[in-house]
Amino acid sequence: MDSKSMMELTKELDAEFDNLVNNCMTSGAIDLNLYQEYDVKRGLRDSAGKGVLTGLTEISDVVGFQVVDGVKEPADGKLYYQGYDVKQLVGSDPQKRFAFEEATYLLLFGRLPNETEFKVFREILASLQELSGPFVRDVIMKAPSENLMNGLMKSVLTLYSYDSCPDDISVANVLRQSLQLIAKLPLIAVYSYHAYRHFTFAESLVIKQPKNEYCTAENILYMLRPNGKFTPLEARVLDAALVLHAEHGGGNNSTFTNHVVTSSGTDTYSAVAASIASLKGPRHGGANLKVQQMFDDLRANCTDTTDDDQVRGYLSKVLNREAFDKSGLIYGMGHAVYTLSDPREVVLKSLAEKLAEEKGLRQDFELYDRVETISADLLQKNRHVLKPVCANVDFYSGFVYTMLGIPREMFTPLFAISRIAGWSAHRLEELVNRGKIIRPAYKYVGHHRRFTERSKRK
Template sequence: MNNQQMMELTTVEKSAFEELVKQCTRSGSIDPSLYVDYDVKRGLRDSNGNGVLTGLTEISDVVGTRSDNGRKVPVDGELYFQGFNVAEIIAGFGDRKYGFEETTYLLLFGKLPTEEQRKNFIHILTDLEELSGAFLRDVIMKATSTNLMNSLMKSILSLYSYDENPDDVCVPNVLRQSLQLIAKMPLISVYAYQAYRHYKLDGTLMIKNPRKDYSIAENILYMLRDDGQFTELEAKVLDICLVLHAEHGGGNNSTFTTHVVTSSGTDTYSAIAASIASLKGPKHGGANLKVQRMFADIMEHCSDWENKDEICEYLLKILDKQAFDHAGLIYGMGHAVYTLSDPRAVILKKFAKSLSEEKGMQKEFALYELVEREAGNLIMQKRQMFKPVCANVDFYSGFVYSMLGIPEELFTPIFAISRVSGWCSHRLEELVNAGKIIRPAYKYVGHHRPYYDINNRDCEQK
């Protein structure tokens, strides 16, 4: 219920609604000690914060520790796609501009493409990336949302109506649908932003068809910018961002959602829309926005960005809930798996440095480096932690997007443009292995009660 609807309620209705809120809160409250008594793995994690094993995958591996005589020892993080180290994959691109497309091929088909296979695959994607004028008019341009992730979900679900065979979950059909989604997601995202800019911000409506000779990263910049111009480094950095966000194991929230929903036998559009809904959550896909806003706050309140003592003093205020959003968190620091380093952050940092030099933003980059260098130790000391705290990929990704001139409204949709390759790979893996419907258990801790006639409920249930 929004504020306008609340204002329109009578005094009696407001009182009744407030009572419903109280009842809802009381009814949903569970004694926290019961989670310990029943050894509930809250968040599907054990008491040490490790994820509970719920499935198997060959698509990617996330490494943050090694085993030494039964002990987990922190190591520099590594990320593998289909068994290949992501750092080596990116280094192998050289001057090729289709890194994300090549990575998508690897995730879907389990092997690195030959030159001929790569060209054929890119040709298929470029053929599938177009959207009809009717879809643009009837879906994207109508009922625009202030949050583009909702626009994405609406558009993905609407594609169901444009599919002649939407419910068939055989592998050939789902692969066809997957390739179409991977190709169309960039257009849907950018067009949704253009509609939002026009209808919500009173800006010029600008819709460009993608160019067949451009990579996905190049087309995002081309369709987004009024003049359609970009540098080679800008396109390269965005392409690397797409590669790094394409996949990150089966246990992250949105990918696990893909497995859960797919296991029910539902259609591809519903499964991917559910994954987008998960990614929209600020605890998952919106973290880089928090990092950006935190740094804006640091820049505003610290006069000398090169003064380590001044920066550390303000970071301690953030940890003490005395500054920024008073949550006590230094955003972009820490990861559930990585300990000494997040390989995605390590790679992205190098490209962020190059881009900051092209954009004349070396001073801002130096501030990011300073915070990264000091924040981990401050967090460990303040929280009395023994596990190392490293910067994660969100620490630099928002900064990179800002340097690229990408509006904040598109930060999380770009994550979705990338991660849909991983989601579709996991959906196909779930279907190929024909697993059971995923159904974890919940322990009932309420009380069985006798039924009360409606005339006796006030006194009997107090």
């Protein structure tokens, strides 16, 4: 076949594929009024936006309002891990280390460790974190992906082949697997980043072994940076960020995914890979990256970012789908549960301010604060929302990571590195309680039709 005929064939196939796309769009479209007619809780949320109750948990409590005389009223948000306020777990000591490891112990075992228990727990994690040379060479280094979350999924699924009893879902075995994944995921993420930059942009490839005496946050900074150096405040801020992202109730998308997949009786690696796949989505774990991109666009379109009127004008255009990605969303603003404040954002904002002072980036911090204030006002007025609108944890997390010199490719993997603590706790809780397979119902709204032989179809 000559090249002309091949081009004609390609055009013909492209046209046929377009027809298939149109058929898919037509076939898949459901009348949205039917959701109301059948009282379907779309997205497992009721008409007021409240999550449908699908399970019970003791792992964490997300509180966004208070009840006064039987009436729900806005309140400053609270987040509890196994009954403890997350703000206390992060702590106020600027020299505090291993807050993430302590929070992980708490999430998994339901109580805070004493000094001896914590020392043993740290030693266990340190003994499990190393990755073998063949695994790094044959799995991480081969075909690295631009989106590191895919690399994380690939590596986690491949670890199944390195496990002598991967399908054993006894609590003892799943706990062993969970601790291994918690210990190894920081290395997988950092090594995946270095492999991607090396093979895509010909950057130097330096793979460092973690240090046993370092906490997770310190090891991430050490392995990421060419010189391996960091300040105590930098490590402290990242450690706190890991704590704040470690858990957020059983109903968030990636944790609920873990519950659903775990309830089928599948292996740990598949359950964690499914959670990573969920977290990859820009509606979930990728939101902080969208915040950073939005601020890039704001700076490009405002000649003076200290001018409230200019910033307000830009944000109004964002809401009117005239600026940035035309979605009408001010990323990092609003939350499904929190009303007056997101406790994670409150802590992270305070740490961001301290880090900005150390980095000489006070003006950048003030811009974030300005956008937060103006956005809350605009959303309240323009969207006629029934509850106050606060910034969520994603608003400042990307800014913090940027000040720490963490590349944007690592933003969502960092979320996974911390949230795997919560995923593991919820998987174990699902197994301990021997829950039924999670199987919600879908209402059929199509039509039954008579079958016709292919030769007789028009």
